Amino acid sequence: MTQNVGSTMSRAIRSRYQSFAKTFYFFTRSPIATIGLVVVVFYVLVAIFGPIALGGNPWRMTQFLSYRGQYIYNTPQPPSLSFPFGTTFEGYDIFNGVVKAARVDIMVAAIVVLSGALIGTILGSIAGYKGGLTGDVIMRITDIFLSIPSLVLAIAFLVIFSRTLNVMVLALIVIWWPTYTRIVRGQVLSVRELKYVEASVAAGASSLRTIIRHIIPNSIYPIFVQVSLDFGNVILTMAALFFLGVGFAGYWTPEWGNIISIATTFSSGIPAITHYWWTVVIPALAILILVVSLNLMGDGLRDVTDPRLRR
Amino acid sequence: MKEVLIDAIGLRKYFPIKGGVSGRTMGYVYAVDDVNVRIYKGETVGLVGESGCGKTTLGRVLLDLAEPTAGMLFYKPEDSISDKVSEIYKNLKTNKPSELKKEEKKIVGEAKRADVFRNKSRNREFRKKVQIVFQDPVSSLDPRMLIKDVIAEPIIINGVPLEDGKRKKLKGDELLSYMKEMIGEMGLNEDHLFRFPHEFSGGQRQRIAIARAISIRPEFLVLDEPTSALDVSVQAQILSLLKQLQQKYGMTYLFITHNLAVIRAMSDRVIVMYLGKIVEMSKTDELFNTPIHPYTQALLSAIPIPDPERKREILVLSGDVPSPANPPPGCRFHTRCIFAEDICRKEEPELEEIKEGHIVACHFAKEIITGQKKRSNNA
Numbered sequence: 165m166t167q168n169v170g171s172t173m174s175r176a177i178r179s180r181y182q183s184f185a186k187t188f189y190f191f192t193r194s195p196i197a198t199i200g201l202v203v204v205v206f207y208v209l210v211a212i213f214g215p216i217a218l219g220g221n222p223w224r225m226t227q228f229l230s231y232r233g234q235y236i237y238n239t240p241q242p243p244s245l246s247f248p249f250g251t252t253f254e255g256y257d258i259f260n261g262v263v264k265a266a267r268v269d270i271m272v273a274a275i276v277v278l279s280g281a282l283i284g285t286i287l288g289s290i291a292g293y294k295g296g297l298t299g300d301v302i303m304r305i306t307d308i309f310l311s312i313p314s315l316v317l318a319i320a321f322l323v324i325f326s327r328t329l330n331v332m333v334l335a336l337i338v339i340w341w342p343t344y345t346r347i348v349r350g351q352v353l354s355v356r357e358l359k360y361v362e363a364s365v366a367a368g369a370s371s372l373r374t375i376i377r378h379i380i381p382n383s384i385y386p387i388f389v390q391v392s393l394d395f396g397n398v399i400l401t402m403a404a405l406f407f408l409g410v411g412f413a414g415y416w417t418p419e420w421g422n423i424i425s426i427a428t429t430f431s432s433g434i435p436a437i438t439h440y441w442w443t444v445v446i447p448a449l450a451i452l453i454l455v456v457s458l459n460l461m462g463d464g465l466r467d468v469t470d471p472r473l474r475r
Numbered sequence: 476m477k478e479v480l481i482d483a484i485g486l487r488k489y490f491p492i493k494g495g496v497s498g499r500t501m502g503y504v505y506a507v508d509d510v511n512v513r514i515y516k517g518e519t520v521g522l523v524g525e526s527g528c529g530k531t532t533l534g535r536v537l538l539d540l541a542e543p544t545a546g547m548l549f550y551k552p553e554d555s556i557s558d559k560v561s562e563i564y565k566n567l568k569t570n571k572p573s574e575l576k577k578e579e580k581k582i583v584g585e586a587k588r589a590d591v592f593r594n595k596s597r598n599r600e601f602r603k604k605v606q607i608v609f610q611d612p613v614s615s616l617d618p619r620m621l622i623k624d625v626i627a628e629p630i631i632i633n634g635v636p637l638e639d640g641k642r643k644k645l646k647g648d649e650l651l652s653y654m655k656e657m658i659g660e661m662g663l664n665e666d667h668l669f670r671f672p673h674e675f676s677g678g679q680r681q682r683i684a685i686a687r688a689i690s691i692r693p694e695f696l697v698l699d700e701p702t703s704a705l706d707v708s709v710q711a712q713i714l715s716l717l718k719q720l721q722q723k724y725g726m727t728y729l730f731i732t733h734n735l736a737v738i739r740a741m742s743d744r745v746i747v748m749y750l751g752k753i754v755e756m757s758k759t760d761e762l763f764n765t766p767i768h769p770y771t772q773a774l775l776s777a778i779p780i781p782d783p784e785r786k787r788e789i790l791v792l793s794g795d796v797p798s799p800a801n802p803p804p805g806c807r808f809h810t811r812c813i814f815a816e817d818i819c820r821k822e823e824p825e826l827e828e829i830k831e832g833h834i835v836a837c838h839f840a841k842e843i844i845t846g847q848k849k850r851s852n853n854a
Contacts, residue, residue, distance in 0.1 A: 359615035360625075363687065366540055367629035368602040377628070381619045 190468045197464020203457035211270045214263035224416045225261040240440040252443040253430035262450050264418030273398040276336040277391050284344020289375050292352025306342040314339040319410050327412045336398055351383030385466050392462025396455030423447040477515040480727050484560055486510045486546035488536050504800045506532040508751040519728040521742030525796055529751040530731045534697045538605050548591040550601045560586045603633045606688035610700035612680035616672035623668040626654050626687050633691045661686045678709035697729045735778050747771050750799055750807040757833040767835045767843055769812045813850045814839055
């Protein structure tokens with residue numbers, strides 16, 4: 165909002181900072197959004213510094229197969245002083261796994277959701293603003309991707325290429341971009357008919373300028389909500405893929421869904437899981453708290469980015 | 476001789492009606508059909524007509540905001556090239572280029588090269604000289620932009636004209652002080668630059684929209700029902716503001732409205748449109764005193780007179796406006812005209828100059844003036 169004013173670089177930076185500070189102030193006025201933000205920041209800090217503090221290989225959960233010569237850790241141990249979140253089957257330390265998984269999950273989800281949103285915003289705004297043949301071609305391609313069940317598509321990707329982290333990220337992006345394209349296109353279709361877009365054309369603005377300055381800022385806010393919802397969905401889908409046995413690497417992978425899937429794979433049915441409740445509940449809570457906080461934060465973000473709701 | 480600012484010849488804008496699964500074109504809405512308009516520098520032209528008669532579309536086509544189906548638009552035409560072309564088109568009944576003579580083709584070709592729609596550099600020049608103010612002040616300002624950014628946009632793209640005729644793109648403090656001066660002129664204050672559109676009332680927003688439009692000092696301004704969304708006291712303020720600005724900057728207005736009182740107060744000349752065609756064109760006083768076309772008569776008789784003692788004949792139009800997708804043959808007004816006769820159903824009347832500067836498209840224009848024309852039986 166501060167472009168074009170500010171004769172010097174420093175002035176531009178200062179005014180940009182002021183506008184950010186103002187936005188942040190409005191954000192903190194909503195207690196629920198603030199709680200969401202605090203929790204998300206906490207998760208991000210854990211993701212960055214947790215694995216460093218724990219030491220060891222950040223891509224591998226610590227496994228305690230034997231303890232003082234006894235193989236007691238093959239069965240889950242309840243939370244105790246030495247294992248704050250307990251251990252799961254095969255002797256994996258849940259605290260260790262949950263902390264290391266924060267890095268993997270948040271990284272993958274962030275990459276997937278943000279690149280999906282970026283691709284969707286670009287393609288959707290072109291398809292919506294230009295319309296005609298260009299728009300039709302983009303939307304039909306989107307439809308083709310949407311018509312294939314997303315989980316099947318991801319499994320196909322992982323099986324055809326290789327079961328590595330990179331392919332997993334790629335597969336998830338392939339699943340996610342069409343939704344964003346559809347949302348953005350729908351928004352753009354309604355925004356482009358508004359008079360301020362025509363006024364911008366009448367002022368001699370190029371299509372690119374009109375899209376960047378008017379169309380995208382006015383059609384992007386459902387994306388904020390969608391991103392915060394999808395962040396959790398990506399984590400859940402990843403968990404589902406691990407559950408189906410097509411996750412990357414092996415059981416030692418620190419990934420919340422994987423920790424749950426260890427419990428469901430090795431336990432002998434539902435009574436065992438209810439007995440060893442911490443093996444499922446703790447990683448699931450890790451997912452739940454993050455997803456809920458992201459939603460709260462997303463709502464708050466949407467509110468502060470819309471000037472009409474701000475004052 | 477007044478200087479011609481805008482000269483449009485044979486403007487047509489047909490909107491395709493798409494239908495069916497394959498989206499093929501089922502027909503067209505004839506929003507603007509063969510309209511010739513000439514606008515002189517410094518005047519205010521009023522454009523009236525019912526809803527859906529193509530007023531707004533004509534305004535948009537005249538600014539090249541909507542691509543015309545056919546027609547030419549000249550901005551400050553040189554060597555009366557548009558005269559020659561309109562002469563040629565007038566003689567050409569069927570509008571088929573193949574029937575043109577060789578030298579006529581040459582003139583038309585030359586004209587097309589000077590035409591705003593086809594000539595890119597002229598189009599760019601044209602863009603800097605024309606602006607529009609929309610009817611709805613709520614949707615005409617981007618809700619996510621500060622007022623200063625709204626007003627700055629045309630200036631950043633086009634620059635402002637200097638005294639020596641060149642244009643200068645303003646930046647930083649210069650731009651801000653220019654905008655402050657501008658917003659003061661609109662009757663708002665400097666603080667308003669740093670607010671968002673939703674913090675203003677309708678009248679204030681319309682002032683901002685006008686500020687944006689005139690920020691690049693356009694020569695031609697299309698006002699598309701600028702006051703119809705405002706309440707009456709604010710309407711008067713906006714109209715007087717527009718008059719002041721016109722005097723100060725020597726702008727030419729095309730005033731689109733269906734409010735006849737506003738037209739009478741504002742414009743020098745009036746164009747009356749019906750179903751995509753011009754039916755009458757005259758000086759304002761002349762038109763209001765002696766309307767000729769039966770449609771204009773009906774329009775004017777609908778103006779309320781604040782005097783209960785005065786009786787007069789009110790012409791109430793029966794029926795609705797026919798669909799512009801399927802206009803009636805012959806005179807487009809014959810379905811509702813009290814004077815309609817057989818010729819009206821078959822032959823389309825041409826625009827004729829009945830009196831000096833008073834152009835009407837009606838078969839019975841002369842009879843109507845002299846009062847000889849009686850109502851037809853079937854009306």
